[in-house]
Amino acid sequence: xxxxxxxxxxxxxxxxxxxxxxxxxxxxxxxxxxxxxxxxxxxxxxxxxxxxxxxxxxxxxxxxxxxxxxxxxxxxxxxxxxxxxxxxxxxxxxxxxxxxxxxxxxxxxxxxxx
Amino acid sequence: xxxxxxxxxxxxxxxxxxxxxxxxxxxxxxxxxxxxxxxxxxxxxxxxxxxxxxxxxxxxxxxxxxxxxxxxxxxxxxxxxxxxxxxxxxxxxxxxxxxxxxxxxxxxxxxxxxx
Numbered sequence: 001x002x003x004x005x006x007x008x009x010x011x012x013x014x015x016x017x018x019x020x021x022x023x024x025x026x027x028x029x030x031x032x033x034x035x036x037x038x039x040x041x042x043x044x045x046x047x048x049x050x051x052x053x054x055x056x057x058x059x060x061x062x063x064x065x066x067x068x069x070x071x072x073x074x075x076x077x078x079x080x081x082x083x084x085x086x087x088x089x090x091x092x093x094x095x096x097x098x099x100x101x102x103x104x105x106x107x108x109x110x111x112x113x114x
Numbered sequence: 115x116x117x118x119x120x121x122x123x124x125x126x127x128x129x130x131x132x133x134x135x136x137x138x139x140x141x142x143x144x145x146x147x148x149x150x151x152x153x154x155x156x157x158x159x160x161x162x163x164x165x166x167x168x169x170x171x172x173x174x175x176x177x178x179x180x181x182x183x184x185x186x187x188x189x190x191x192x193x194x195x196x197x198x199x200x201x202x203x204x205x206x207x208x209x210x211x212x213x214x215x216x217x218x219x220x221x222x223x224x225x226x227x228x229x
Contacts, residue, residue: 043204043220104156
């Protein structure tokens with residue numbers, strides 16, 4: 001049972017346009033959400049995050065939006081660049097007695113076309 | 115200036131032959147994680163160490179064991195690899211003080227092939 005879902009396995013966008021990657025979750029106890037970017041042959045690298053008490057966080061070309069009532073978050077990349085082509089993972093943090101645990105979605109492969 | 119290092123990057127083993135993957139970190143983070151990632155799937159948490167405390171996920175097979183001899187190092191032991199264990203194994207670290215919100219830092223992964 002996937003707690004974090006990314007329903008689009010892939011997305012293609014023209015350079016300069018907006019890329020929108022979506023993520024849905026089922027666990028209302030998640031308190032922190034992250035996006036990671038992964039290039040081939042490398043581990044995921046942190047991109048941007050948002051706390052559950054916020055609905056928007058912006059960092060340069062990257063903005064994450066959180067809709068708690070819909071259990072949905074999205075990552076916007078504007079403008080998209082060819083170097084943004086990668087797999088993007090959505091992750092959510094679940095705190096329990098053992099500390100923090102991160103649950104990942106299956107990823108969306110973004111291709112930015114020149 | 116590597117922060118989370120995994121060795122080897124590629125590992126080939128035979129069916130049933132024990133294998134050990136290693137991870138080291140220079141970040142002095144108190145939490146270390148091992149994930150298994152199969153093609154086009156989400157990284158799946160196998161277990162994590164919160165300082166010296168070992169936390170196993172409920173569905174992690176007994177075939178997978180881990181050791182953390184000190185803060186910097188963590189090992190993943192697969193006692194009897196099966197064909198289904200072929201995957202990318204990712205090590206990650208994070209700092210968790212209970213108050214501070216931090217992200218995870220991943221190593222480049224070890225791709226395991228089982229023949």
